[in-house]
Each structure stands twice: as structure tokens, then as C-alpha cells.
Amino acid sequence: MLGEFSNALDNAEKTPQRLVSAVLSAWETQGTTGATARNLAALAHIPVSSIYHHFGDMEHLLQAAQDDALQAANRWCYRQVELVHGARAKGPAALGSLLAAIIDDWCETQRTLAFAFRQSQLMALRDLQHRPTRAHWSAAWRSLWQRICGHLDLADVALATAWFFEGAIALHLLRWRRPVDRAALEELCHGWADWLDGHLAGPSPWFDGARDAAAALAAAQRLAPAETNAASIAAAAARTIERHGIVGLTHRAVAAEAGVTLGVVSHRYRTSADLLNAAFEAIYCRMVPTEETREPKPMPRQEATDLLQNAYARRENALGLEELSVATARDPAFAGFAAQLRYLRGRSSGPYFQAILGEERSISAIDAAIFSAFLSGRGNACLHEDWPATAADVSPLLARLNRTRAVVG
CATH class of the missing domain: 1.10.10 (Arc Repressor Mutant, subunit A)
Incomplete structure (x- = not known):
């Protein structure tokens, strides 16, 4: 008894x-x-x-659950610092492989915690009362990279590296082809280290090959111009996800949003999976314009630099992209979207970064993706922590990348 x-x-x-x-x-x-x-x-x-x-x-x-995940994440961060402590390596050359290894470890061996982090982002985007918890996650990343970058004599770019890390883990959580993804991550992180060493990213054959494959997938999934009705329904499905999340995406809800009958939606998109695919394609195309529809907008360097003050997504757009990214990371059925989200990043921010650097230095696709990942992490600080974004945030990074001429202060 x-x-x-x-x-x-x-x-x-x-x-x-x-x-x-x-x-x-x-x-x-x-x-x-x-x-x-x-x-x-x-x-x-x-x-x-x-x-x-x-x-x-x-x-x-x-x-x-969030508190429990945060405690576990802080323990993981502490272990990473312990494992690096005592290493002789210093400077940017020491950072690339280490950064890639830490990102991969987080996204693979700590995948449950990685999704808890992404869930905190969704919760904060939908309800401002969750912002303090989301801010604690950012504080953990900043602390991690302050200690590691301090050890590597890179303390001046610790915050920038924490922002890049946050953007990069969001990308690496997306699974497409594991060996290719890991190799491309290595190139991405070495590209970041190259920036800190004063030059643009080196050759990136794995990333470039994956980007070509992702572009082909995007072209195959794009709606034909004649499918106006389908495009309208897809846009309504995207708005439904943004307002109510994946759980609110039903044929009936989309029909009401689009102003058409349930039969029209059901005829065009027979299953929930079909509807979800259409919604995600609409969100993606709105967030990342296609090569055919995006018009280049050249601008002077100073104008591009000044725009750094407000270079982050609006809350509603960030919510749609976050819903898309998290669901894609979770469901293997969306591997095609995973490839697009991973490897087509930077198509809109790339020209912007090119303008900041100037015409005399030509950036590559992976440079654009690196800048996009950095801006993503910085944008989260603006959205969730009221970070007062200014051009000065980027000064330490540009000072290293652009040693030979005056940099924004």
C-alpha cells in the first residue's frame, strides 16, 4: 500500500x-x-x-514550456562556450567553421528547442504580451556570441554575429538535402568570416548549385498568368494564415476571405495540402519578388546606407513569412519550399547591399544571402525589443568589410 x-x-x-x-x-x-x-x-x-x-x-x-526551453537553451549556450574555451584560434579565420558547427548542432541535435524558439517568435508576433519571452531568446544569443567573439578577438562584431546567427539558424532549420545543406551552411558561415576579414565571400559551389535548383523549383510552382482566379484564392489563403495561423486555414475560411463560394475554392484546391501549397506560394512571392516582376532600383550609396535605419519587415509581413518558414521546416512535404526559402534569400536585399558597397565591388548571390540573414536577425531585434535601428548598427561590420575607405558612423 x-x-x-x-x-x-x-x-x-x-x-x-x-x-x-x-x-x-x-x-x-x-x-x-x-x-x-x-x-x-x-x-x-x-x-x-x-x-x-x-x-x-x-x-x-x-x-x-517556453521557460523550460529557455533554460535548456542557456545550458546549451554555456556548453558551447566551455567547449571553445582554451582554443588557440583567433580572428575571422577561426570563426567560419566554428559558426557553422554551432548552427548545425543547434538545428540538428537541439531541434526541439529550435522549434520552441521559433514558436516564441510566432507567439510574440501574434500577441505583444509574449515579447519579453522572445527578448530572452535574443539575450541568450547575444551572450553566446559576446563570449565566443570576445575569445576570438572579434568583440566589435559580436552583436552583428549574433544577428547573423539568428538569421542563419532560421534558414538551416529548413531541410532540403542534408549533405548539400550542410556544405552550403559552411560556405555561408565562411562568407561571414570573410566579411570580417575585409573581403567578400569566396567561392560557393554548393550554395550556388542549390540556388539554381531552388530557382527551377520556384519557376515550376509559379502560377500561370491565366490562372487569375487561382491567384486570387491563393492570396486569400495567405491572408487567412497571417490572421489566424495554419490552424485557421480551411476551405470555408478562404472562400469567405476571397469573396467566392466554397465550391469554387474546393474545385481549384481539392485538398488542404493543395490549399496550403497555394497559400505558401502566395506569401513567398509577395515577400520575395520574382526576377521577372522585380525592377532594379539603383540608388546612391549614401541613400542606401540611410535606409538601414528602417530596414526590417512590418509585423504582418514578418508573421506571414514566419508561419511559412516554421511549417516548411516541420513538414518534409514542403521540401521544395525549404529549398526556395534557404537559397533564394537576398534577391531583394542584394541590390540594396550592392549600393551600400558601391559599384566597384561586385557582390555574389551568397553575399546577398549573408546580408539577408544579418538583416533578419537585426529586424527581429527591432520587432521584438524596440531596437532603435540606425546605420551605426552596421558600422563595425562595414568597417571590417570596407577597410579601405570611410565608413558610416
């Missing part, structure tokens, strides 16, 4: 952690749609009432 009582106490003590683990698992495998009381109770093998007994409500359970 005493043994049964002891087991009951033990199970009671474990129940909160089982629920937290269920939330983290749901965020990784199902997203917001899986974080319901009934589903989480089933995953934890406990009654639904236990959620309210231990946490009061679902909101407190979700916050407990």
Missing part, C-alpha cells in the same frame, strides 16, 4: 514536466494546432483536468 502511495506521489511530481514535454513535442511536430488541451493530455497520458490542476490554464502551461 505504501509503495502504491509512493508511486502516486512520484507520478504527481512528474506530471507537470510531462505536460511541458508534451508542449515542446507538439511545437516541433504539429505546431500551434497540436497545442490543445486534449492533444497535450493525450501526449502526456494524463487527464485533461491535470493541466488546470497544475498550471491553472493553457496560457500558463505554454509559458512554462
